[in-house]
Amino acid sequence: MSRPSSEQVADARATERDGSEPLRPSDHVDGDGGISSPALGVVGWLRWGWRQLTSMRTALVLLLLLAIAAVPGSIFPQRMANPNGVTQWERDNPELFPILDAIQMFDVYMSAWFSAIYILLFVSLVGCILPRTKHHWKALRARPPRTPARLSRLDDHLEQRIDGDADHAAHAIDMAQAQLKAAGYRVERYDARGAFSVSAERGYLRETGNLVFHASLVGVLLAVGIGGGFAYTGQRVVVEGQTVVNALVDYSSMNRGRFVADDALSPYAMRLESFDVTYQPPAPLGSGQAGDFAANVAVREPDGAETQGTVRVNHPLGVGGGRIYLLGNGYAPTITVRDAEGTTVFSEAVPFLPQDTNMTSLGVVKIADGLPEQIGMIGFFYPTQGELDNGAKTSVYGDTLDPLLTLNVHSGDLGIDGGVPRSVYELDTTGMTQLTGGDTGVDSIELAPGETADLPNGLGTVTFEDETPEGADPASVGMTESVKRFASLQTHRDESAVFVLVFAVLAVLGLLTALFVPRRRVWVKATPDDDGVRLEYAALARGDDPTLATAIEQLRTKHLDSL
Amino acid sequence: MHPDALSLDSISLLLIWTAIVIYALAFMAYAFDLAKRSQLSLERQDAARELIGAASGSARGTILSGGPQQEATEKPRLVMGRIGTSLTVLGFLFHLSGTVLRGVAAGRVPWSNMYEFAMTGTLLITAVYLGVLLWRDLRFLGTFMVGLVTVLMGGATLFHVEIVPLMDPLKSIWLIVHVFVASLATAFLALAFGLSVLQLLQARRERRAVAEAPKRSFLRTLPTAEALEGLAYRFAIIGFIFWTFTLIAGSIWAQDAWGRYWGFDTKEVWTFIIWVLYAGYIHARATRGWRGTRSAWLSIVGFVAVIFNFTIVNMYFEGLHAYSGLS
Numbered sequence A: 001m002s003r004p005s006s007e008q009v010a011d012a013r014a015t016e017r018d019g020s021e022p023l024r025p026s027d028h029v030d031g032d033g034g035i036s037s038p039a040l041g042v043v044g045w046l047r048w049g050w051r052q053l054t055s056m057r058t059a060l061v062l063l064l065l066l067a068i069a070a071v072p073g074s075i076f077p078q079r080m081a082n083p084n085g086v087t088q089w090e091r092d093n094p095e096l097f098p099i100l101d102a103i104q105m106f107d108v109y110m111s112a113w114f115s116a117i118y119i120l121l122f123v124s125l126v127g128c129i130l131p132r133t134k135h136h137w138k139a140l141r142a143r144p145p146r147t148p149a150r151l152s153r154l155d156d157h158l159e160q161r162i163d164g165d166a167d168h169a170a171h172a173i174d175m176a177q178a179q180l181k182a183a184g185y186r187v188e189r190y191d192a193r194g195a196f197s198v199s200a201e202r203g204y205l206r207e208t209g210n211l212v213f214h215a216s217l218v219g220v221l222l223a224v225g226i227g228g229g230f231a232y233t234g235q236r237v238v239v240e241g242q243t244v245v246n247a248l249v250d251y252s253s254m255n256r257g258r259f260v261a262d263d264a265l266s267p268y269a270m271r272l273e274s275f276d277v278t279y280q281p282p283a284p285l286g287s288g289q290a291g292d293f294a295a296n297v298a299v300r301e302p303d304g305a306e307t308q309g310t311v312r313v314n315h316p317l318g319v320g321g322g323r324i325y326l327l328g329n330g331y332a333p334t335i336t337v338r339d340a341e342g343t344t345v346f347s348e349a350v351p352f353l354p355q356d357t358n359m360t361s362l363g364v365v366k367i368a369d370g371l372p373e374q375i376g377m378i379g380f381f382y383p384t385q386g387e388l389d390n391g392a393k394t395s396v397y398g399d400t401l402d403p404l405l406t407l408n409v410h411s412g413d414l415g416i417d418g419g420v421p422r423s424v425y426e427l428d429t430t431g432m433t434q435l436t437g438g439d440t441g442v443d444s445i446e447l448a449p450g451e452t453a454d455l456p457n458g459l460g461t462v463t464f465e466d467e468t469p470e471g472a473d474p475a476s477v478g479m480t481e482s483v484k485r486f487a488s489l490q491t492h493r494d495e496s497a498v499f500v501l502v503f504a505v506l507a508v509l510g511l512l513t514a515l516f517v518p519r520r521r522v523w524v525k526a527t528p529d530d531d532g533v534r535l536e537y538a539a540l541a542r543g544d545d546p547t548l549a550t551a552i553e554q555l556r557t558k559h560l561d562s563l
Numbered sequence B: 001m002h003p004d005a006l007s008l009d010s011i012s013l014l015l016i017w018t019a020i021v022i023y024a025l026a027f028m029a030y031a032f033d034l035a036k037r038s039q040l041s042l043e044r045q046d047a048a049r050e051l052i053g054a055a056s057g058s059a060r061g062t063i064l065s066g067g068p069q070q071e072a073t074e075k076p077r078l079v080m081g082r083i084g085t086s087l088t089v090l091g092f093l094f095h096l097s098g099t100v101l102r103g104v105a106a107g108r109v110p111w112s113n114m115y116e117f118a119m120t121g122t123l124l125i126t127a128v129y130l131g132v133l134l135w136r137d138l139r140f141l142g143t144f145m146v147g148l149v150t151v152l153m154g155g156a157t158l159f160h161v162e163i164v165p166l167m168d169p170l171k172s173i174w175l176i177v178h179v180f181v182a183s184l185a186t187a188f189l190a191l192a193f194g195l196s197v198l199q200l201l202q203a204r205r206e207r208r209a210v211a212e213a214p215k216r217s218f219l220r221t222l223p224t225a226e227a228l229e230g231l232a233y234r235f236a237i238i239g240f241i242f243w244t245f246t247l248i249a250g251s252i253w254a255q256d257a258w259g260r261y262w263g264f265d266t267k268e269v270w271t272f273i274i275w276v277l278y279a280g281y282i283h284a285r286a287t288r289g290w291r292g293t294r295s296a297w298l299s300i301v302g303f304v305a306v307i308f309n310f311t312i313v314n315m316y317f318e319g320l321h322a323y324s325g326l327s
Ligand code: HEM
Pocket: A024, A025, A028, A054, A055, A056, A059, A063, A121, A122, A124, A125, A126, A128, A129, A209, A210, A211, A213, A214, A217, A511, A514, A515, A543, B279, B282, B283, B286
C-alpha cells in the first residue's frame, strides 16, 4: 500500500476536478486545498465562518470535545438517571456541591456546554451534508471523466501489446466497455486522435452511503428530541390484590413530555393478581438468589374487556398504547392498628423497600387520625430472620420462611398537615418522641404474622396480619404466603423508539456501504501504432482501496481472454 | 445446579491456566523473533552497503522504509516467528476448550460476568489475530497481541467467580448478541491499537532515519508507517462497525429491560464515548494535518478507553450495569 507521489496526485487531481467527484470540505485530505483568507466585507466573513464551521477540522474537534464532555456525567451522579445519588453526593460534599452544581456537573447531558457542543456539531453536520448531497445528486448523472492523456502516470497501470490495426483497437475497446458495464461500472467512450478509450467509474454508492450515514445521525437526534416531547414515563408500586388506574394522579411519579395532554393516558384499570418469584436453594451455589420474577396482572380496558397478562424483566407487557415494565419488587406486610377500644384506625398492606439481596426491608407506617396522638412507626421486615455477629437482626434468605416485623414507634407531629409533600417511605422524626427501641429502654415491637402487640402508653394495639389464604395447607406453604408482595411497575410510552431504531439501522447500512464499497475509476485505452496495438489498463482509487491492484490485473486477464 | 458443575469449572480453569502458560511461551518466541529481525536488519544494512548503486528496486523498496516485499525473502529464516504462531494456536485451543467448558458447566453462553467476558474477549482477540494471519503475515504483531492476551487473561483470573444462575435482566437474547459483538469489536480494535503503536514507533524511526545514521532495529523489517496506518485503519473500521452494532443492540436491550433505550447510565456513556472517539479517528484520517501520527494517537486513546470501560468502569463506577459478578 502506498500513496502516489505528488506528481501523480497532481495529475490524478487534474482528472478528478470534474462534476462526478464527491464534494469534500476544503481541509479534507482529498480537498482542493487553499486555506483562503476571507474576502473583505460582512458576506465574506460570514462565508469564511461557515466554511470553518463545516470543515473537517471543526467536525473532528467537536467530536473530540463531545467525547470529553460526556465523561463527567459518568463520574458524578446525574439528576436525570440517579436523583438520590445527587442528594447523597450533596450530603457527602456540602462545600463542593454548589460549585459543581453551578457548572451543571449533575445535569451534564442537559447542560449548556454539552448542548452547545452537540448543537454546533449537528449544525456543522447539516452544513456539510446539504451541499454534498446536492453535488452528489448531480454527480449521479454525470458522465465518467475524460481519459487522462498519460495513463502511465497512474499508480495502477498495466500495458499489453496485441497484433492488429485500428479496427482491432476499436474492437478491443468495445469489448472492454461491455465487460466493465457488466461489472457494474458506468462507462463512457472517449475516442480521439487515433486512440480509442473507455472511461469507467463505479462506487457512487460509497458517497451515497456516507450521506445516508450522516443524515441518519441527524435523524436519530431529531427523533430523540421531538419524540421525547410525546413520551411519558410513570412509576408506581402495586400490592398484590390492589387495583390501579392508568391516570396521571394514580402514579407516584410521572415524567411527561411537553406535548402529552392531561387526558392522553388511556384509562384502563389494572389489578396485580399475584407476584411470582423463584428462589435458588440457599446452598451451595447462588445462595438463595431470587429470579424469574413475574407480576401477573389483569387489565380491564375502558370498554370493559378484561385480559390477563404477565410482566417480567426483559418482557414488558403492552397495554393501552404503552408498555409496562417490572422494575422491582418487595414485601408489603399488612398492618392493622386499633385504638384502646379496639376500633380499627388503620389497616393496609404497607410496601417495605428492600435494602439488601435477602430482602431486609424498611418501611414506614403513619397514623394521622384516630389515636390520641399522631404516631409514626419505622419498621424493619426480615423475611427469614437471622442474626449478624454483632447481634443485630438481619434477613438470611429472600423468601418468607421465618418472617419477622420490628417496629419503632414515635409519637408527635407527623408534619403532614403543613402542606409539605412527604414521602410515604420516610418519616421525619424531628419534633416526635421515640417511644420504643433505640435509647428509650423499651424494646422494639417484634411481630410474626398473625401476632398482635400493645402500643406503648396504652395507645392501642398493632397487628401483623397473616395473609395466608384460607384453606392453604400449612404443612406445604408454611409462612411463605403470609406476607403480600408488591411490584414496582413503570409505564412507558415512547413512539420515537421506532424512528430512532430505523435511523440507527439506516446509519449502519450507510456506514457499511461507505466503508466497503470501493470507489474506483478504470480506463482502458487502445492506441494503434506501427507494431500493432498498445493496450493500457489503468485505475485510480478514491479512498482506501486495498484490492485495486488485483482488480486491474483481473480486468486485463479477462479482457485479453475475450479478444 | 448440577452437582458436578464445580468440577467442570475447575477443569475449565485448569485449561485456561494452561493456555496462559502456552501464550507466555508464544510471547517469548515472538520476542526472540523480533530480536532476530533486528539482527537481520543490521546484516541487510551491511549487504546493502555493498549493493549501493545497484539497480535494485523501486523508490519504495529502499532499506530505509523496508517493506512487505522484503519479507518474502526472509521467511525461511524466521523460525522463532513460526514457533510463536504454533504455540499461539495451541494456546488458543486450550483457551477455546476452557471457555466452552465454562459455558457447558454454567449451561449458558460463557460471557455473563467479568471473568467470562474477559475469557471470551481475549479468545476473540486471539482468534481474530490468527484469522488475519491467514490473510496476511502480521506475525510482527505477535509479541504485542499475545502479550496483551496473556496479561489480560492473567489479570482476569483474579475476577474468577463461581458459577451462579443468571440474574433476571441478563436472561435475554440480547445478552448473547450485545456482549458477543462488543467482544468482537474489541478484538478488532485491539489489532488496530497494536498496529497504531507500531505505526508511531515506525514513524519516529523514519523521521530520525532521515536525520541520523540508521540504527539497528526490528522496525526496519516492518512495513512503513504509512502501510501500518492503512492496516490499522482497516481493522479500526471493522471494529467501529461492530461497536456501532453493540451500541444499537445495547439500546434495544435497555428498552426491554429498563424501559428506555437510552438513559446515560455510566456504561452507556462510555460506550458512546468510545464510539465518538473512533468516529473522530476515522475523521482524523480524512483531515489534512491529522492523517498519520495524530490520528494514530486517537486510535490508541480509543482503545485505552475500551480497556478502561471494561475494567475501571465495570468495577468502580456506579450504574445499572452491575454485572461484573464481583461484590
Ligand atoms: C455527528 C457527528 C459525526 C459523526 C459521528 C461522523 C462519523 C463519520 C464516520 C463514521 C465516517 C466514516 C464513514 C464514511 O466514510 O462514510 C465519516 C466520514 C466522513 N464525515 Fe463524518 N461524522 C460526523 C460529522 C461530520 C461532519 C460535521 C462533517 C463535515 C465536516 C463530516 C464529514 C465527513 C466526511 C467528508 C467523511 C468522509 C471521510 C472520507 O473521505 O473518508 N462528518 N464520518
